[in-house]
Amino acid sequence: MSSGGESMKSLGEPAAQPAAPEPSEPSESQPGTPLPPPGHSGLGIQEMVAMSPELDTYVITKKVKEVLTDNNLGQRLFGETILGLTQGSVSDLLARPKPWHKLSLKGREPFVRMQLWLSDPHNVEKLMDMKRMEKKAYMKRRHSSVSDSQPGDSNLAGLDYSQGASPQHQQHHLKKPRVVLAPEEKEALKRAYQQKPYPSPKTIEELASQLNLKTSTVINWFHNYRSRIRRELFIEEIQAGNQAAGGESGSPSAQGCKAGGEGDSCDGTESDGTVEGRPGGSLGPEEYGGASEGEGADPREEGGPETPARSPTSQDATTSTSSAPGTSGHKGGAIQSVFSFPDAAPATARNPRDSSLRKKKAANLNNIIHRLEKAASREEPSEWEF
DNA sequence: TTGGAGTCAATAGG
DNA sequence: CCTATTGACTCCAA
Numbered sequence: 001m002s003s004g005g006e007s008m009k010s011l012g013e014p015a016a017q018p019a020a021p022e023p024s025e026p027s028e029s030q031p032g033t034p035l036p037p038p039g040h041s042g043l044g045i046q047e048m049v050a051m052s053p054e055l056d057t058y059v060i061t062k063k064v065k066e067v068l069t070d071n072n073l074g075q076r077l078f079g080e081t082i083l084g085l086t087q088g089s090v091s092d093l094l095a096r097p098k099p100w101h102k103l104s105l106k107g108r109e110p111f112v113r114m115q116l117w118l119s120d121p122h123n124v125e126k127l128m129d130m131k132r133m134e135k136k137a138y139m140k141r142r143h144s145s146v147s148d149s150q151p152g153d154s155n156l157a158g159l160d161y162s163q164g165a166s167p168q169h170q171q172h173h174l175k176k177p178r179v180v181l182a183p184e185e186k187e188a189l190k191r192a193y194q195q196k197p198y199p200s201p202k203t204i205e206e207l208a209s210q211l212n213l214k215t216s217t218v219i220n221w222f223h224n225y226r227s228r229i230r231r232e233l234f235i236e237e238i239q240a241g242n243q244a245a246g247g248e249s250g251s252p253s254a255q256g257c258k259a260g261g262e263g264d265s266c267d268g269t270e271s272d273g274t275v276e277g278r279p280g281g282s283l284g285p286e287e288y289g290g291a292s293e294g295e296g297a298d299p300r301e302e303g304g305p306e307t308p309a310r311s312p313t314s315q316d317a318t319t320s321t322s323s324a325p326g327t328s329g330h331k332g333g334a335i336q337s338v339f340s341f342p343d344a345a346p347a348t349a350r351n352p353r354d355s356s357l358r359k360k361k362a363a364n365l366n367n368i369i370h371r372l373e374k375a376a377s378r379e380e381p382s383e384w385e386f
Numbered sequence: 387t388t389g390g391a392g393t394c395a396a397t398a399g400g
Numbered sequence: 401c402c403t404a405t406t407g408a409c410t411c412c413a414a
Contacts, residue, residue: 074401074402074403075402075403076402076403085392085393085394086393086394086395087395087402087403087404088393088394088395088396088403088404088405088406089392089393089394089395090403091402091403091404091405092392092393092404092405092406093392095403095404098391103391103392104390104391104392104412106391106392106411107391107392110392176408177396178395178396178397178406178407178408179407179408180396180397180398180406180407181406181407198388198389216407216408217407217408220407220408220409221406221407222389223388223389223390223407223408224406224407224408226389226390227389227390227391227392228406230390
């Protein structure tokens with residue numbers, strides 16, 4: 001009970017409504033609020049995040065995307081103004097929202113903000129106005145050579161900017177060129193990942209030198225790759241969980257499979273087809289832990305009858321609160337009203353075939369195994385033999 | 387220290 | 401312009 005602040009955990013089951021009238025929270029001060037909402041001063045989002053019921057991140061992002069495109073609003077403006085995030089982050093969030101229960105408190109914040117934003121149609125217009133103003137300012141600047149006072153950036157005049165002729169080799173410690181891994185390098189790293197999702201420092205060193213990359217780059221790559229693979233798994237989870245839905249106003253097709261690429265399969269996990277020509281390899285859907293070369297490790301775990309059955313994360317119960325837009329603009333009161341959505345898709349049609357999902361789980365298996373052994377005993381896995 | 391989550395920010399495509 | 405991708409960084413927990 002010491003420092004801890006937010007407790008509130010375990011949001012697994014629908015359970016009842018927390019409905020806690022704020023148990024006071026004085027010791028809540030993060031070093032500077034990252035986003036000082038323009039003209040907003042009151043309840044912190046964090047509080048709302050803490051007591052928010054489960055939100056459907058998929059539905060929210062879908063709606064946001066819809067609204068943004070419908071009104072020609074860009075991710076940059078939306079992100080910087082509403083979420084306090086950069087364009088790239090917004091793009092990522094909208095394209096691959098993690099399911100609510102997999103998000104940390106911090107990670108939920110953007111979704112609560114989105115929901116909040118969506119709750120009042122007036123917000124859209126405000127953003128549009130802002131866009132107009134921005135454009136105007138831009139035009140103005142282009143026309144006249146005067147910089148107006150716009151909260152966004154400052155013009156640092158008087159700075160010397162030498163160089164800049166040829167963006168080639170500039171090994172000066174001024175700006176790192178941003179590493180761009182070549183396709184083959186990525187290939188190699190992915191292959192390595194399949195063998196060992198959690199390479200030891202030693203392995204990392206080897207990889208780095210073999211590929212001629214900095215050690216940190218390899219480390220970062222593994223971090224990022226694991227993280228992103230994991231995320232894709234989540235996505236398929238929610239898609240499988242709430243795919244379908246028939247009568248929806250202009251549903252933008254939630255297909256999770258886009259045929260068309262070359263080696264790209266239906267799944268997202270790279271169809272790293274180059275898993276080495278395995279003699280008699282066509283078995284089952286796909287095999288991942290292709291421990292082919294080298295040790296005769298063969299982590300072939302017998303196929304469990306079925307996956308542990310995805311636990312029903314369903315919560316829904318979206319009470320169709322016919323929220324009448326423009327009905328009493330009372331904000332800062334009932335958070336509840338904000339959390340309900342006029343959009344409801346009770347469709348619970350399960351697709352009998354979850355192919356790709358399995359594949360990723362297999363890949364993840366390696367991770368799990370690795371961690372298990374680590375937890376069980378701190379010992380290097382010289383060789384496994386089941 | 388290691389690993390995970392969340393982001394930033396450069397940059398490749400459109 | 402706008403969006404998507406992705407290496408690197410920051411924070412945090414175990």
